[in-house]
Amino acid sequence: MLRIKKLDIFIVKSFLMLFIGTFFICLFIFMMQFLWRYVDELVGKGLEMSVMAQFFFYSALTLVPVALPLAVLLASLITFGNFGERYELLAMKAAGISLLKIMRPLIFFVCGLVGVSFYFQNIVAPIAQAKLGTLIISMKQKSPELDIPEGVFYSDIPDYNLKVAKKNRKTGVLYDVMIYNLKDGFENAHIIYADSGRLEMTADKQHLWLHLYDGDLFENLRAQNMKSQNVPYRRESFREKHSIIEFDSEFNMADASIMNNTSSAKNMIALQASIDSMTVLGDSIGRQYYQEISDGNFRAPYGLTKEDTTKIMQADIRSYNMDSLYEVATLMQKQKIITTAVSRAENIGSDLTMKSYTMANNDYSMRKHQTEWHKKITISLSCLLFFFIGAPLGGIIRKGGLGMPVIVSVFVFIIYYIIDNTGYKMARDGKWIVWMGMWTSTAILAPLGAFLTYKSNNDSVVLNADAYINWFKKIAGIRSVRHLFKKEVIIHDPNYQRLPGDLQTLTAECEAYVAKRRLQKPPNYFQLWMSAEKDDEIVHINNHLEGLVEEMSNTESVTLLSALNSYPVIPVTAHMRPFPIYWLNILAGVVFPVGLFFYFRIWIFRVRLAKDMERIMKNNEQVQFIIQNINK
Template sequence: MLRIKKLDIFILKSFCLLFAGTFFICLFIFMMQFLWKYVDEMVGKGLEMTVLGQFFFYSALTLVPASLPLAVLLAALITFGNFGERFELLAMKAAGISLARIMRPLIVFITFICCVSFYFQNVIGPKAQTKLWTLLISMKQKSPELDIPEGVFYDEIDGYNLYVKKKDRDTGMLYDVLIYNFEKGFENAQIIKSDSGRLEMTADKQHLYLHLYNGEQFENLKSQNMSQKNVPYRRETFREKHAIIEFDSDFNMADEGIMSGQSNSKDMRMLQAGIDSMTVRNDSIGRAYYKEVMANTYSVSTSSLSKADTLKIQEANLAYYDVDSLYASKTLAEKQTIVNAAINRAQSVGSDWSFKSFNISSTDTSLRRHMTAWHEKLTLSLACLIFLFIGAPLGGIIRKGGLGMPVVVSVVIFIIYYIINNTGYKMARDGKWIVWMGMWTSTAVLAPLGAFLTYKSNNDSVVLNADAYINWFKKIVGIRSVRHLFRKEVIIHDPDYNHLPADLEALSAQCREYLEKRNLKRAPNYLNLWMSEGRDEEVEKISDRMEELVEEMANTRSVSLLMVLNNYPIIPVHAHTRPFRNYWLNLACGIVLPVGLFFYFRIWAFRLRLYKDLERIIKTNNDVVLLIEKDKNK
């Protein structure tokens, strides 16, 4: 029996509220991007609100699958970031609940979201794409709203150029009007100039009614003799003139059948049928073209030859003949005939090959578009689940909620996904990559990343802890860490000042004995360095004993003693020995000379540092002993 626990309800409620908000935000951003791309098709055309409403509705439906992955990523990051920031994630793990168990209700929910995304792409998406692109084509074909500007030529009316110097927007009157009518051609243009006028739209929105007052009309008359230098013209002066201009400003919806062959207007079943039919068509046309070319272009015409001559020509080898001498033996007219025939034949064959190549390539392009659309329905749906396995563990690692760091991280990850996915799509669409390889590249890259982050977050790894990387970098470069000891507010056990001087002296004796035994100032032997024992147990014992004494003396109430304790160095006990624990790996490192030289000089530098550290320990021990004796005397 399915049992939903309170923890699952809490996690789902926390995630779903954020998911709903982030989804509408992402959808709005994508819609603004889409609107900005086609804003020129809508501005200035006087489209009705119902047309604009359909445009926004269908564009929103087509952008739902693209918005879901980003919404899942952002919601998962914020949700688990809030859990980490409020220590709720820590409480869950302290109760023995693993990250996989915490994510289980979200995995079920996002699997359902993947199915919704697939349904939108396979069922709703093709219909919405058909409606949207039909609407866009109809909007492109609609004439713009008539709004003649002042001081510039207006050419949105086909065959006319209008210039208005001044316009009264309250009365609609136009002043100093200049009209160029090019309906009969540029050489037979009509030019009308009037003091004022008015331009109105007819009731059926199919024509413009033009009223002009106090002006002149100039028109060239069509010349019957093309060589005639003087072209007659006609000039007319009028007090009032009226004209009808064709101008269809009504919105006419295009036929949806124009989108029937497009890949984005088909579901997976129709895409697969189209892929199969185009594959068979390309194969059959390719074989037919091959047979046709081999039968006609490269065959020898034998209609005017005897049987013996035909056999000779078919068995002849061009290498046996001196073509240049044969050509030179011909007359000038025969040479011209041969060259023209060769040129005509080459042009004919080239044109034939170009047509056949275009026919095959156009079908192949349509085939790749259908195949990319088929794969995209699966990859875009699966991206929702992959982004959950990226966002949830990443939010648990970052432990920052709200709209700050999660938004930045999610945008960066989505940009990387978009670049990889768009690159693979274009490579597959253009035929440079195999289609399935290009379309599944983003999934192949991000799925291992999601698995890696989930594993690291489940094990409470410091994969995104900046301090860990800073400490690693300091260790590689050799930057020394410094002690920072402060006076404790509560001290339970005071240091044993009676035994400390003897212990410190014993530590100093160990350091002197080590310095006498190991000549640290001398450069190490390159060959022995890679084959000797890796660990230096004596330095480890000295470092451990020093840390024990420092920890004991850190309980002191003396501020001066604490200041002296900060002079004790932090010894990197392995830096002056071989870099790796494996013998053969060290040997290979020594053989590869550039790498071996780098580690060799690094080890030599740390040996010199170790020499100075041991001397510093001896000096600091003496200072501590003197300070303890001084405090005893007081």
């Protein structure tokens, strides 16, 4: 029987509070990005609050499945980062609880989120997408709110261009008004100039009432064209002029059926039905086009009768010399033959272009439906994938709050978005197989999540910066420097009577090693890779040195500590073969550029080791002198 433990409740509570907060933050960010795309359709049109509320409500419903994966990633990173930073994760593991058991209650919770995401993708989002698409189309069709600027032509009134030099915003009076009435075309524009005027909206909000004072009207009496030099016109002066202009400023909702054929407004059952219908339609059209193209130029649409077609099919074209037939024709017949051939070629080209466009359009629509079908599954599964990335990363990084987790989560999500969007476009455009393009991001994230979960469960240092820094120092030959300080509490004092003899023995070992190894000379290239000998002598010298330094570090003499810091840190394997495996060394020696690189690297380390031996011997003399002064 499954029992809910207090630890599971604690983990779920810690995750749930962060998830709710991060979800609304992510949803708000995506909504702002979505709003920015349609800002031109919203600004300056005087939309009512109810219309704006519907826009934000439907857009939020469509963006819920997109915000869920990022919220899961960010919440899991922060949760397990907080556990690691507060040593709670360490305490759980110390109690014998593995990372997978710690993640188990959240795995069930995230699986529930996968179901919620799929429900929104398959049930809620299609309805919301249809409503939102209809609303956006209606907002695009709505006329903008009347706000005439000063000094520029205003063209948002249909068939009119209006320019105002100055306007009084309190009284609404317009000064130096110039109007171009383009109802009869640009060539027959009616130009009105008035000293002042007023523009008002009628009560039904379907017309504009224009009042003009002290002006003139210019109108051409006949059509004007490019060749016209003198065009008669009519001029009319007026003290007052009033006219009605059609201007529908009401918000009219478009027909909801306009979004019925879009792939984003269908659930999986409707998508599959549409895919099957388009497949059958494409096959039938393709067979029909194939039959028509197979018949070639002998079809009735090209002006040939049935008898002509029969004669041409029965004739052997190879028995006729076409060039000679063409040469004996008259000039008029030649022109007719060429004209007919060109006309038939153009007709065939136009026909094939139309056929290819029809087939390509049907295939494109079918791929869009297929990508939408797969998208409903992949986005839902991304919640689970992001959890298996975020939770192990949080346990490895061990940094909570909104600093490092936000940076890592945004970085991971950007990579996922680039891969997913690339695969989607490749699948939609027919360059990749649909299922391959849509599942590319999942195929990449799943192994990454499994790898991070495995490494975090085994307490790996895969993201420990110090481990990579140390590895780089090892490759580059950068050594650490000793930093010995005076200890506040000393338990065992150094044996100053025995230490001079031990230092003398260390000096003798170093001299013997340098004389035997001849470190200053270049090593034999072939013997370097073939020999499997281990350098146990340098290991012994290094252990002897470190033992003496450790014992003498308990001294109270600052002078002796300063001398101890002058001892080098010896890398005992840097001057040997690079790989512990014998056949890898043979392979490195055979691949000459690689072997040459390691050869010179080993030679440099041998020379440095020889200098380290000399440095140890000189430092031993100095330390012996300091100890003699201490013994006095």
